[in-house]
Amino acid sequence: MNNQLFYGDNLEVLRRHIKDELIDLCYIDPPFNSKRNYNQIYNNIGKEDRAQAQAFIDTWTWDDLANIGLAEIKENYHGRFSQKTVDLICGLEPVLGKGSLFAYLVNITLRIVEIHRVLKPTGSFYLHCDPTASHYLKLVLDAIFCSQGGDFVNEIIWCYDTGGRSNNFYPRKHDVIFYYCKSKKRLFNDNCVRLDRDTSTMHEPILEDENGRLYQRNIKNGKEYRYYLDKGVLPNDWWIDIQALNPSAKERLGYPTQKPKALLERIIKASSNEGDVILDAFCGCGTTIEVAQLLDRKWIGIDITYQSIGVVIKRLEDSFGKEVLENITLNGIPKDIESAQALALKKDDRTRKEFEKWAVLTYTNNRAIINDKKGADKGIDGIAYFDSGKDKPEKIIIQVKSGKVKSGDIRDLLGTIAINEATLGIFLTLNEPTKDMIKTAKEAGIYQSKFMSNPVDKISIVTVREIIEEQKRLDIRLVLEVLKSAEKQTETKSDQIKINFSD
Template sequence: RWLSTQDAERLGYPTQKPEGLLERIISASSNEGDVVLDAFCGCGTTVAVAQRLKRKWIGIDITYQSIALVMRRLQDTFKNDPAVMSNITINGIPKDMEAARALAMKKDDRLRKEFEKWAVLTYTDNRAVINEKKGADAGIDGIAYFQTGSSSNAKVVFQVKSGNVGRGDIAKLRGDMQREDAAMAVFLTLQPPSKPMISEAMAVGTFEHDLMGRSYNKIEIVTVQELIEQEKRLDVPMSLEVLKSAQQKAAGDQLSLLDG
């Protein structure tokens, strides 16, 4: 049976295959302990099914966004078996500041965009949706939605900078946050922030999260060094349902751009 638009496993991508199909293919062509290779692993259907069928597997893709989606799917599918995630090795992502700078300083615009994706997805533990609308983002590189305890979800927006930064960047992000009707904004920077930048961010105030019973800075400045060396991550409650809804909307927007 092919996937309907309402299937629980549907992530919103038109090329996504049903798990039942991959289960039949993998079961018929391999045995437990064999290695399954998917060189275009996309939504992660093949690797998720291979893991469930007790196969070893190798998944390859060219963007951090795709790998993040695969990791998120595995985390949600095997959340009751932490050994699954601990046994996964990821190659090709920045693991130190030197590698992060090398990616950020690529001359090719497409490759530099991968630095932005990596920073946003790393900080959100793969829970954000990347803004793919070239030239129309007005400074917004990613969006995530989080639970507040009310009937609706709140939005947090992300901006990534790899070059020189200053107080004006925070002032602009404040305007972007208000325009996007976001509850919070995160400024991810390769360079350390200046004292005026920190003061500008603090002046915006705090967001009171009733569900968590705590306050968050409305604008948070996070350095890439904190991402790598301190493993600093976004600390707000986000459910799989919120993520799927955001991903499906983003996928639909991208398709409408192509159709237009």
């Protein structure tokens, strides 16, 4: 099978596109509310709670979707919910009330039930969360897995030192990773994740056999055995040898919840083999996907934000070259005018914003920066920077319009450019521009620097039809590309120096 990247709601994708017993290993790291304390969980308070955990609340609110999800569980939608799962959710409703936490649990339950369905009998499931709601999540996992022949294997505590430290309580420096299996037939490659053994504290003498291997004597039932030390030891269920990414980490992409590749490497090596299928239903910036690709696994990634899809595509291209995209099937991404219109005209404001992200990132080949500010965007949906030979990079302002457009929109863009001290403007539109719009844009003039082979319009109008049907893209070398090129040259020179020294 081709590797698959889905843009959309993972519940819908799981139900419509992923067959029963297809997946060998699933890891998910869904959004969770790391800032809420236990009083906030039980009280489900309003404005203060929202202010402290806006990202969490944006994802998990009690709304029509939560009501539909709760009804599906109670009515045992398509017979997919075990009786214990139904009983658990019904029991939690009067305890938690219909607030953000209960919405979170209902939402996660719906998805874990589908993940259980698509796992092979030998499959494993890892859920990454934090202590804020882990006690509830374990109840959900027990109800789904343990009631249907599966088992709880480990609660892994991932410890780290990065981030700030409080003086008002013990610093919160760990996440929880629950490890479950679908049946007793689970795969576990212990030899793939063993660590070097520390022999410095051993009291028994260390001996050497005829082949030079180190061992200790081990006496059981009166018989002497050799206990070889080169086999290594399995990591305990508390992991302190893998640190969270600090701001200067080389692999950091600027994604707020990015996990280190070493963490996913351990999980994937332990619970899958080459050629197995890995699923990440909340793939975010694509750490699971990149590691699966590195370890010669097949993979399926799902995310509901196009910004994440754009980051994943760019990350794979940077790590493996453009040819890696030839073996990836992209699903849910607009491929014609009708699907672009459907995305743009969604009733939900948050989903409609995804059209703007798709347009900006697609036209710039995932090189622009999305404006994610809440509320009014002040006429800026995306920003890109290019080198003009001056002391600082020049700015490009990008606007996206999905409704009716007019020449006044171009004049507004010119004002936004002036206020933000930008050099160029790009107007991306779902509808065809008017003649007056084109005339107003042309009147803004052209721009050229010594780094450009041809002059460009100061205001460019690009239609979604051109982006989709003509594959029109921004043809300006951006600062990000220059920096990456410089980094690669530096790495190459460093490698050459090492080779020269070794010679």
